[in-house]
Amino acid sequence: MTSFALTPETTVHRIPKRASYDRAVVHAILDEALVAHVGxxxxxxxxxxxxxFVRVDDCLYVHGAAASRLMNALAKGTPACVTVxxxxxxxxxxxxxxxxxxxxxxVVLGEARLVTDAEEKARAFDALVERMEAGRSGKAxxxxxxxxxxxxxxxxxxxxxxxxxRAGGPVDDPEDAAWPCWSGHVPLGISAGERVTFGSGR
Amino acid sequence: MTSFALTPETTVHRIPKRASYDRAVVHAILDEALVAHVGxxxxxxxxxxxxxFVRVDDCLYVHGAAASRLMNALAKGTPACVTVxxxxxxxxxxxxxxxxxxxxxxVVLGEARLVTDAEEKARAFDALVERMEAGRSGKAxxxxxxxxxxxxxxxxxxxxxxxxxRAGGPVDDPEDAAWPCWSGHVPLGISAGERVTFGSGR
Numbered sequence: 001m002t003s004f005a006l007t008p009e010t011t012v013h014r015i016p017k018r019a020s021y022d023r024a025v026v027h028a029i030l031d032e033a034l035v036a037h038v039g040x041x042x043x044x045x046x047x048x049x050x051x052x053f054v055r056v057d058d059c060l061y062v063h064g065a066a067a068s069r070l071m072n073a074l075a076k077g078t079p080a081c082v083t084v085x086x087x088x089x090x091x092x093x094x095x096x097x098x099x100x101x102x103x104x105x106x107v108v109l110g111e112a113r114l115v116t117d118a119e120e121k122a123r124a125f126d127a128l129v130e131r132m133e134a135g136r137s138g139k140a141x142x143x144x145x146x147x148x149x150x151x152x153x154x155x156x157x158x159x160x161x162x163x164x165x166r167a168g169g170p171v172d173d174p175e176d177a178a179w180p181c182w183s184g185h186v187p188l189g190i191s192a193g194e195r196v197t198f199g200s201g202r
Numbered sequence: 203m204t205s206f207a208l209t210p211e212t213t214v215h216r217i218p219k220r221a222s223y224d225r226a227v228v229h230a231i232l233d234e235a236l237v238a239h240v241g242x243x244x245x246x247x248x249x250x251x252x253x254x255f256v257r258v259d260d261c262l263y264v265h266g267a268a269a270s271r272l273m274n275a276l277a278k279g280t281p282a283c284v285t286v287x288x289x290x291x292x293x294x295x296x297x298x299x300x301x302x303x304x305x306x307x308x309v310v311l312g313e314a315r316l317v318t319d320a321e322e323k324a325r326a327f328d329a330l331v332e333r334m335e336a337g338r339s340g341k342a343x344x345x346x347x348x349x350x351x352x353x354x355x356x357x358x359x360x361x362x363x364x365x366x367x368r369a370g371g372p373v374d375d376p377e378d379a380a381w382p383c384w385s386g387h388v389p390l391g392i393s394a395g396e397r398v399t400f401g402s403g404r
Contacts, residue, residue: 009247013271014266014267014269014270014271034289034292034303034390035287035289035303035305037239037241037250037285037287038250039239039241039248039249039250039283040248041243041246041248044243044281045211045281045283045311046241046242046243046248046250046281046282046283047241047283047309047311048239048240048241048248048250048283048284048285048309049285049307049309050285050287050305050307052303064216065216067216068216069215069216079246079247079248080248081241081247081248081249081250082250083239083250083251083252085237085239085252087236087237087392089395090236090334090335092334092335092338092342093342094342094343095342095343095344095345095349096327096328096331096339096342096343096344096345097345097346097349097352097353099330099331099334099342101236101237101254103237103252105251105252107249107250107251109247109249125298126298128301129298129301132292132294132301133292133294133388136294136383137298139382139383140294140295140296140297140298140301140381140383141296141297141298141299141378141381141383142297142298143297143298143299144299147297147299150299151299168400169398169400170400176343179342179343180341181338181341181342181343182397182399183399183400184397184398184399184400185397185398185400186335186394186395186397186398187394187395187396187398188236188392188393188394188395189392189393189395190289190390190391190392190393191390191391191392191393192388192389192390193291193388193389193390193391194389195384195386195387195388196371196386196387196388196389197371197384197385197386198370198371198372198385198386198387
């Protein structure tokens with residue numbers, strides 16, 4: 001299957017030409033991002049929190065302290081929404097109205113499953129470390145049973161999935177062509193600075 | 203008032219030393235970010251969507267097409283959560299367990315108010331354009347009445363507000379000090395590439 005099936009909840013209504021349900025498109029966005037925003041509901045109030053995550057096959061993994069409210073709510077199978085956004089740039093138009101941003105985002109709806117299987121847990125934690133630096137899961141000191149017990153791992157199956165994106169320049173109105181103001185695209189991306197080493201014991 | 207009042211919903215329980223309710227801290231995070239993640243609930247299902255936003259005083263403004271489902275839900279005063287996250291870096295530890303990320307985030311809970319006042323609307327749209335490039339609101343072609351009518355502007359008052367952040371290097375366990383694996387901080391930040399100009403009519 002190369003595409004995710006559309007559901008009423010995942011069908012993009014607003015500018016549907018910007019939507020994609022293609023598995024490769026979705027995977028590429030998820031694999032480039034480092035942070036996801038997870039939404040849950042408690043007593044009718046939505047809460048949205050940033051988390052580290054990783055994709056393995058068609059599954060998103062998030063983890064947190066075993067005592068965390070978010071992790072406990074997810075572990076109980078509360079309806080969740082995991083949204084991942086990559087900001088690709090600013091779209092500066094001739095008119096205030098046509099200003100926009102270029103982005104790629106993925107929305108995954110579903111219920112999380114608490115991962116208890118030791119092998120799946122080890123694989124997901126390796127993937128989380130690997131995501132931060134390729135090759136690192138074989139170098140870092142592996143988790144102890146006590147550390148594993150202190151961490152909850154949640155799997156969110158990628159079943160209800162959609163992607164949305166915008167690319168390219170501004171769509172200026174023809175009558176604005178001569179307006180004396182530059183229009184175009186300012187690309188934005190995440191870049192890494194120089195590594196910082198701290199003294200021992202830190 | 204230099205701090206936001208704590209409420210049961212905004213009090214950070216997990217690692218409370220990382221929390222702040224200080225107005226200056228909150229404002230600085232919001233003013234550096236370009237994208238917010240807005241959470242709402244529909245039929246018990248949370249939806250989290252990325253939006254452009256701007257802060258003016260103690261108010262967050264988000265805007266979107268008048269026909270957008272998110273904008274319409276917000277306009278009806280549905281409970282919302284606006285979360286803003288700045289990723290500051292990767293924290294690579296000696297042990298897999300102590301890997302982390304440095305970040306600054308703000309969570310605002312509340313109900314949005316549809317902005318209909320022409321002056322407030324003009325000021326917020328100026329601020330949104332200004333956020334993308336300083337000085338631009340005086341240069342871009344101002345919105346027409348038709349364009350203003352096609353756009354919904356929502357104000358989310360900053361009453362229930364909290365910030366959370368992590369900074370610094372990894373907290374390696376003393377017994378891992380000799381583990382043969384570099385540990386430290388990889389700073390991450392958003393940087394702009396070279397501006398792209400498109401042909402006229404684009």
